[in-house]
Amino acid sequence: xxxxxxxxxxxxxxxxxxxxxxxxxxxxxxxxxxxxxxxxxxxxxxxxxxxxxxxxxxxxxxxxxxxxxxxxxxxxxxxxxxxxxxxxxxxxxxxxxxxxxxxxxxxxxxxxxxxxxxxxxxxxxxxxxxxxxxxxxxxxxxxxxxxxxxxxxxxxxxxxxxxxxxxxxxxxxxxxxxxxxxxxxx
Numbered sequence: 001x002x003x004x005x006x007x008x009x010x011x012x013x014x015x016x017x018x019x020x021x022x023x024x025x026x027x028x029x030x031x032x033x034x035x036x037x038x039x040x041x042x043x044x045x046x047x048x049x050x051x052x053x054x055x056x057x058x059x060x061x062x063x064x065x066x067x068x069x070x071x072x073x074x075x076x077x078x079x080x081x082x083x084x085x086x087x088x089x090x091x092x093x094x095x096x097x098x099x100x101x102x103x104x105x106x107x108x109x110x111x112x113x114x115x116x117x118x119x120x121x122x123x124x125x126x127x128x129x130x131x132x133x134x135x136x137x138x139x140x141x142x143x144x145x146x147x148x149x150x151x152x153x154x155x156x157x158x159x160x161x162x163x164x165x166x167x168x169x170x171x172x173x174x175x176x177x178x179x180x181x182x183x184x185x186x
Contacts, residue, residue: 001166001167001168002126002127002128002129002130002166002167002168003129003164003165003166004123004126004129004130005129005131005132005146005162006132006138006139006142006162006163006164006167006178007039007058007059007131007132007133007161008134008135008157008159008160008163008178009028009057009058009133009135009159009160010025010028010031010032010035010127010159011024011031011057012024012028012054013028015096016097017091017092018090021052021186023053023091023162024053024058028054028057028159029057031159032057032059032061033061034160035058035061035062035132036065037065038064039131039162040065042129042131043131044066044077045066045128045129045130046128046129046131047062047063047066047068047070047130047133048071048130048132049070049072049092050070050074050077050078050134050135051073051074052078052135055135056070056133058133058160059133062084064185070133073122075121075122076119076132076134076138077134077135078135078137078138079112079135079137079138080112080115081151082096082109082111083111101153102152102153102186103151104151105144105151115141116144116145120142120172121147122143123142123165123167123172124172126167132162137152139157139178140152140153140155140157142163143155143177146165146171146173155177155180156180156181157179158178158179158181159181161178161179163176163177
């Protein structure tokens, strides 16, 4: 059994519909440093990050405080944009995400169902306590698995919020829900 600390990245310089892989805003960089100070007492623990720049930049201050480097894993990366949406350009991503946010995975194309299963499988395979810097939809996929709820979005995790799970007995169990945002994802 491992305790999994899933941290949503700090505020990015652009949103999901504006940039493919934005880094952090000035506010986001400050928040990442503040977060590192808050989480420092947990470890040192292994640090895992999505390959996206905003997650890596959020992870760096904590990893640096622990004298380590975040391991990068695509298994905790952002929800994939289906090819038919991606070919329409970045501007099409925002409306697509808003539309599916109220839906269930059972009604989604195979690419999204497979992504969710990959996220869950990755989290279940962790063998030691770990801090994972990831994204809004990844945290929701984990929460849905823990609560046996098929909806894509169950809550609005705030930037730099930390939602805690354990993965004992072959299932995710919610230990602590992170702070919720008062604003929307887009």
